[in-house]
Amino acid sequence: MWLPSQLPGIEEAMRGSGFQGDPKDLSDLSRPPMSAVVSLGGCTASFVSPQGLVVTNHHCAHGAIQLNSTPENNLIVNGFNAATMADEVSAGPGARVLVTDRFERITERILARARGKTGRAYHDAVEAASKAAVAECEAEPGYRCSVVDMYYGTDFHLIRQLEIRDVRLVYAPPDAIGSYGDEIDNFMWPRHSGDFTFYRAYVGPDGRPAAYSPDNVPFRPAAWLTVSTEPLAEGDFAMLAGYPGRTFRHRTAAEFADQVEWQLPSRVELMSALLAAVERATAGDADAGVRYAAQVASLKNTLKRAQGELDGLRRSHAVAERRTQEAAMLAWLPSQPDAAAIRADIDAAAEVIASARGTRERDQLFGLMQAQTQLLRGAMQLQRLALERGKPDAEREAGYQLRDEARIEAALRQAQRRYAPAVERAILAELLARHRALPADQRVPEIEAVFGADAASAAAALEALYSTTALADEAERLRLLAAAPPEVRASTDPLMRAAATLQQAALRLEDEDKARAGELLRLRPAYMRGMIGHARSEGRAVYPDANSTLRVSHGRIESLQPRDAVSYAPLTTVEGIVEKHTGVAPFDAPAPLLDAIARRDFGATVDPGLGTQTVNFLTNLDTTGGNSGSPVMDARGRLIGLNFDSNWEAVSASWKFDPRYKRAIHVDARYMRWIMARVYPAPQLLHEMGLPLDGADRAPAEADGR
């Protein structure tokens, strides 16, 4: 996950993979062609025409497709295909296309007031400087700005993005193509999903970002990608650009050990226990079952992912390898200038990390008491908001600023559909029992004050709280949301009183956490300098952990041997769609697709080697959450596919990239072209992208001149 600016430094490796361009041309993410790669906030996308046409994953556009569905025309089922620009529909007021146009190192500015401080003060100084830089940058309308931290406090960058707010849905295949296989196939190569959708970015007549208006005009991007019309095969060069969210690959050996030996196993155990508690509490109560279905699905997903990550990190010997790397760095360090100071910081960071271990059980349980409840979390949010509203907006805690209030209101409303008192009590009973089992010095006095110190008290407290609180009533929650802070604080609702007590603990724990975060922000750069310096001494470059900034990965189309005697080919074909088709979602391929497959109506998008139409392909590119929709490009920078998933064996890649197992899953641009040429035809878009209309390998004869 290289920063574009690092690409010239790894030119040799890129050429070795087969890259045919000049890495310098890719090194500025704010200029063409990299500026064709945009963020949707959570997903990646790219411009593919000079008229602001954007391609991303179907699953990234799911909300927009749902929003435009009506009982008469369910776009999820039917797909969407705007015949002309006038038929394009709004992706919703929250939809964004973010085009990066500035990426500036501002380390000195951010750290100027932090230097000499420690702990919480260091943290607060960095936060204040960051907020100030963002505010200054956002003073110019139409931009969203952020400060990002590279190498854990080593470097800070200011990023400015043009914030396009009029985003329209242009083309989406039916869900049965766009998410064929859905949750069942998720993470499971071989996949057969046509996970692509087209948007168009619109701006005001003045060319500046504007809210949706019929008067708006298509945005004219400085750069757009060309779609390849050439075949793909195993071994071909591939690269990918996008906005990966978060990785942990530069954590210390102690943190790796904590992850493998405690975090993941305890998460597996706790999620299993909570699932069992919810299942017991909803048994025989169909209504409660429906209310908790989403939470159960989320618990199962967390459990499955934790187990997958644990299995993967063990399989890759991640802890032992990091210990070896760290030991090698520490052995090399004394030969360097400033070695003693660096070593002192590294050792101090290790102590801070070790200190968190003493309260990790407590912190985990206290977090889950809020994350896994509806009413208690709501009460605590109301109390916290009442506290934060007493401050200037810029000084409020992140998550409780003015911009966050709509989200809090939505959550308080949603609780109405996702709450049943018996189930929330069962969840809390399970967590409280575990809290009571902690050593005395880890237990939270405020939890004991509210729920008592033994099982009988906890049961009585839960009974009393949930049988008398008025918060189960949506109107009451919204009333408190609208009420003045003193009125909220004065509420005598028993759950509001409990939340007020627990908030004291939350603030104290948060303060401890921020102090630790500040210390690590101050001390970790020494570790990073050691690791980077040692790597450089061995001729290796080091990229920073992912942080939602634009990154580039290069590699090849590559098969996967996940287990003894099992081999996965890197290209799937439409034959696999037919094999998986059962007629029942998520394996209900639509008739036009099955018919076109049966006719073998592939035209020029047919794979010459396989003699059939491909669907998805597999590369060894480096991805994580946030890379959904990332353009995959060939050696000449042409679009050959969209990233949309990764394989199960790669779940642990957020901590460790293991080349034997890490693959990324892409929808083949040829499948997209075939769907648009032969299955759900969109000749106007093929034409706009300069692609053959009928799948034949030639430019379109006709043109509609739009």
Next chain:
Amino acid sequence: MWLPSQLPGIEEAMRGSGFQGDPKDLSDLSRPPMSAVVSLGGCTASFVSPQGLVVTNHHCAHGAIQLNSTPENNLIVNGFNAATMADEVSAGPGARVLVTDRFERITERILARARGKTGRAYHDAVEAASKAAVAECEAEPGYRCSVVDMYYGTDFHLIRQLEIRDVRLVYAPPDAIGSYGDEIDNFMWPRHSGDFTFYRAYVGPDGRPAAYSPDNVPFRPAAWLTVSTEPLAEGDFAMLAGYPGRTFRHRTAAEFADQVEWQLPSRVELMSALLAAVERATAGDADAGVRYAAQVASLKNTLKRAQGELDGLRRSHAVAERRTQEAAMLAWLPSQPDAAAIRADIDAAAEVIASARGTRERDQLFGLMQAQTQLLRGAMQLQRLALERGKPDAEREAGYQLRDEARIEAALRQAQRRYAPAVERAILAELLARHRALPADQRVPEIEAVFGADAASAAAALEALYSTTALADEAERLRLLAAAPPEVRASTDPLMRAAATLQQAALRLEDEDKARAGELLRLRPAYMRGMIGHARSEGRAVYPDANSTLRVSHGRIESLQPRDAVSYAPLTTVEGIVEKHTGVAPFDAPAPLLDAIARRDFGATVDPGLGTQTVNFLTNLDTTGGNSGSPVMDARGRLIGLNFDSNWEAVSASWKFDPRYKRAIHVDARYMRWIMARVYPAPQLLHEMGLPLDGADRAPAEADGR
């Protein structure tokens, strides 16, 4: 699944696969080398030394291993390794090694008295002639005889087998090797199981079969197989001999359609409904849950297999293909002599088959009312036994002869552990509801007489029957088993009265069934003659459906592409054991195995291509239930492995052999040799088989002269 006698006729195809011997040498199953292949009754095995050493699957010897386990020495866990012959232990009084020494066509004798008859009379005449031939053959002590039917009534053969009754356990690896992966990996290539065990056959000092005695001596077989010391690779010739139980590949297109369109889907639906009924009835009742655990496992297994068979037959377009073959045969038929008579029989057979469709729902439900209950089935068995005991043994219904009484007693005893009244009532309530939904002309009057014609009557009848019957008491069941027939018939126990009424229906349905079976036995040979004749006209030979007689299959070591983009290599390695190892059964590889793998202590059994120790391999050989333990041989007839499983995609092969999907799974003889050389050493057995003692590719230096 060729009869050995057919092999000279397919010499060209065998040579094409790579066979290097003379097929004529394999054509007599009662002479060497085919007589080295023996039946254990349900499993296949083979002699591998002149001293009666027999090799078969670990899972075929599971009962013998369990029988010899003690609290102090659990042979299932520890394995078994007799240092000398004196240490070999009895596999139990029921263990058998059956050596075929006669295989004689007796069609004329069997059909002599059937000719001119129809329906039930034809059936009874064939049965009487078969029983007489068996009785005559078994007059000579030490033999077990049977009459088998080839091509559905076309040909009958008398088979005589030497019945060796002193079978001893010689060597078994621990269960964690012998059934590594167990139920989870069952049917799931890639597998990693060391599924082998050694027996030795003993006879009396006079060389004749005898019950276990310390005075017995090792049997000296006329033939034994040599174990190969050469490597294996994809594409190598392989052949396999064994006793496959039953296939249905020569059924008519109408029967294929019935299987795919009704039998399997209805089985899936019914098994799911019964599972749900049992689960509802055992919910919250741990004791009932334990009592029905085996029945639930069996229902699930039946359900899974039915679904797998259904998926496979659909995937292979089995119905359409058989329709095409049948149409081609019927189009060719008029050019043949006797065409009109053959066609008349074929059409008459089709009518008989069609007639069964009218009552298939009824027959299925009535069958399940016995198969899925404990007490009701017991009551019906007691009534039926009372009826049959009034006849000479030879005339009794199969299953109710003197030889069957011990089995019936065991079942009546076992009910004590497998019965809970609420669950049996729930099962019957489910089946009765379905019976009531049948059209009036399909409903069984006796069922209505016992359980009434509506839901309320059924509930009342079940309540009355199960709250008052004394049959829940094991002593009462055994008292009735021992009682004289008139006393049984006079029993006033309400469940015995119900069984007496239902027995009238059972006898009537049985009579209909036998009449249909007799007609089909008379008429099907015309269909077979048509299909065989048409195949011959196209140069194809046809083997009879499997019927537990010795068959040979030839082919190659072959990979499998079960789904789009998925490829399975044909050889697995010990690395896969390590990958699957979790420490929890069935993936708890024992320490000596893991240590030997870690040491890469492979010696001469290492695969030269893979550079590691192989475990299992995959061929395209034709197998079905009964082929467990079958020797797999190379082009020169040397033992290269033992068959023990097949792949999931091959579940439908009992109806249709589809070369894309049908594979057989074998334990590699090199893995067996390695386990015996380096992991749980048995140099005495390697020596007895003429194999290198230390895995080195040379004859043993020392010899113990046994």
